[in-house]
Amino acid sequence: MAKGVKAFEVDFWKGKTRTTAAERTWERLKAETDRLPQQATLTMDLLVGVGEQQEPGSRTHLEFLKVSKRLAKLMRVEGTDRLDDLKTPYEPEAREIPSDAEIKQVVEATIDDPTWGWAT
Numbered sequence: 001m002a003k004g005v006k007a008f009e010v011d012f013w014k015g016k017t018r019t020t021a022a023e024r025t026w027e028r029l030k031a032e033t034d035r036l037p038q039q040a041t042l043t044m045d046l047l048v049g050v051g052e053q054q055e056p057g058s059r060t061h062l063e064f065l066k067v068s069k070r071l072a073k074l075m076r077v078e079g080t081d082r083l084d085d086l087k088t089p090y091e092p093e094a095r096e097i098p099s100d101a102e103i104k105q106v107v108e109a110t111i112d113d114p115t116w117g118w119a120t
Contacts, residue, residue, distance in 0.1 A: 004042040004075045005033045011074055032067035044079040047072060048086065056088040 012029065016022050035050055036042075047068045054061035069083045098106075111120045 001040045001042050002038045032064050051086045062090045
Protein backbone atom coordinates (compact mmCIF):
# COMPACT_ATOMS: atom_id res chain seq x y z
CA MET A 1 0.00 0.00 0.00
CA ALA A 2 2.75 2.45 0.92
CA LYS A 3 4.37 1.94 -2.50
CA GLY A 4 1.04 2.55 -4.20
CA VAL A 5 0.48 5.78 -2.27
CA LYS A 6 4.00 6.94 -3.11
CA ALA A 7 3.39 6.18 -6.81
CA PHE A 8 0.09 8.06 -6.53
CA GLU A 9 1.92 11.09 -5.14
CA VAL A 10 4.55 10.99 -7.89
CA ASP A 11 1.80 10.70 -10.51
CA PHE A 12 -0.13 13.58 -8.94
CA TRP A 13 2.86 15.96 -9.10
CA LYS A 14 3.87 14.94 -12.62
CA GLY A 15 3.66 18.08 -14.77
CA LYS A 16 2.35 20.27 -11.91
CA THR A 17 3.89 23.28 -10.26
CA ARG A 18 3.96 23.09 -6.47
CA THR A 19 1.60 25.94 -5.67
CA THR A 20 -0.22 26.32 -2.36
CA ALA A 21 -3.46 25.33 -4.10
CA ALA A 22 -1.86 22.18 -5.50
CA GLU A 23 -0.42 21.40 -2.06
CA ARG A 24 -3.89 21.67 -0.52
CA THR A 25 -5.32 19.41 -3.21
CA TRP A 26 -2.63 16.82 -2.55
CA GLU A 27 -3.30 17.01 1.21
CA ARG A 28 -7.00 16.30 0.58
CA LEU A 29 -6.12 13.29 -1.58
CA LYS A 30 -3.58 12.06 0.96
CA ALA A 31 -6.16 12.31 3.74
CA GLU A 32 -8.20 9.71 1.85
CA THR A 33 -5.22 7.39 1.30
CA ASP A 34 -4.39 7.70 5.00
CA ARG A 35 -7.58 5.74 5.71
CA LEU A 36 -5.87 2.70 4.20
CA PRO A 37 -3.56 0.45 6.23
CA GLN A 38 -0.11 1.38 4.87
CA GLN A 39 1.44 -2.04 5.53
CA ALA A 40 -1.30 -3.96 3.73
CA THR A 41 -1.24 -5.21 0.15
CA LEU A 42 -3.24 -3.05 -2.23
CA THR A 43 -6.19 -5.16 -3.37
CA MET A 44 -9.68 -4.37 -4.55
CA ASP A 45 -11.08 -6.29 -1.56
CA LEU A 46 -9.21 -3.92 0.76
CA LEU A 47 -10.42 -0.80 -1.05
CA VAL A 48 -14.01 -2.06 -1.08
CA GLY A 49 -13.79 -3.04 2.60
CA VAL A 50 -12.61 0.41 3.66
CA GLY A 51 -15.17 2.04 1.35
CA GLU A 52 -17.96 0.05 2.99
CA GLN A 53 -16.90 1.44 6.40
CA GLN A 54 -17.67 5.01 5.28
CA GLU A 55 -21.18 6.36 5.83
CA PRO A 56 -23.12 6.04 2.55
CA GLY A 57 -24.17 9.39 1.12
CA SER A 58 -21.46 11.29 3.01
CA ARG A 59 -18.82 13.48 1.43
CA THR A 60 -16.17 11.27 3.05
CA HIS A 61 -17.62 8.22 1.32
CA LEU A 62 -17.72 9.95 -2.06
CA GLU A 63 -14.17 11.34 -1.81
CA PHE A 64 -12.73 8.04 -0.59
CA LEU A 65 -14.27 6.15 -3.51
CA LYS A 66 -12.97 8.69 -6.05
CA VAL A 67 -9.42 8.58 -4.67
CA SER A 68 -9.49 4.78 -4.32
CA LYS A 69 -10.58 4.36 -7.92
CA ARG A 70 -7.82 6.68 -9.10
CA LEU A 71 -5.25 4.77 -7.03
CA ALA A 72 -6.54 1.40 -8.27
CA LYS A 73 -6.34 2.48 -11.92
CA LEU A 74 -2.81 3.81 -11.44
CA MET A 75 -1.66 0.58 -9.80
CA ARG A 76 -3.61 -1.55 -12.32
CA VAL A 77 -5.81 -3.19 -9.71
CA GLU A 78 -8.70 -4.91 -11.48
CA GLY A 79 -12.34 -4.49 -10.56
CA THR A 80 -12.83 -0.74 -10.17
CA ASP A 81 -16.49 -1.33 -11.04
CA ARG A 82 -16.85 -2.71 -7.50
CA LEU A 83 -16.03 0.77 -6.19
CA ASP A 84 -18.62 2.26 -8.55
CA ASP A 85 -21.20 -0.12 -7.06
CA LEU A 86 -20.62 1.45 -3.62
CA LYS A 87 -21.38 4.98 -4.79
CA THR A 88 -24.46 6.61 -3.37
CA PRO A 89 -25.73 10.12 -4.08
CA TYR A 90 -24.00 12.74 -1.96
CA GLU A 91 -26.51 14.61 0.16
CA PRO A 92 -25.15 17.54 2.14
CA GLU A 93 -26.62 18.03 5.57
CA ALA A 94 -29.19 20.79 5.97
CA ARG A 95 -27.68 23.96 7.40
CA GLU A 96 -29.25 26.24 9.94
CA ILE A 97 -29.29 29.76 8.59
CA PRO A 98 -29.16 32.41 11.29
CA SER A 99 -32.04 34.82 11.57
CA ASP A 100 -31.69 38.49 10.65
CA ALA A 101 -31.67 39.36 14.35
CA GLU A 102 -28.79 36.94 15.02
CA ILE A 103 -26.80 38.35 12.10
CA LYS A 104 -27.42 41.90 13.32
CA GLN A 105 -26.22 40.92 16.80
CA VAL A 106 -22.95 39.50 15.41
CA VAL A 107 -22.36 42.55 13.23
CA GLU A 108 -22.96 44.93 16.13
CA ALA A 109 -20.64 42.90 18.37
CA THR A 110 -17.77 42.88 15.86
CA ILE A 111 -18.03 46.15 13.94
CA ASP A 112 -15.82 48.05 16.38
CA ASP A 113 -13.41 45.15 16.93
CA PRO A 114 -9.89 46.23 15.88
CA THR A 115 -9.17 42.81 14.34
CA TRP A 116 -12.46 41.82 12.73
CA GLY A 117 -14.38 45.08 12.36
CA TRP A 118 -13.12 45.61 8.81
CA ALA A 119 -15.00 42.48 7.70
CA THR A 120 -18.34 43.99 8.69
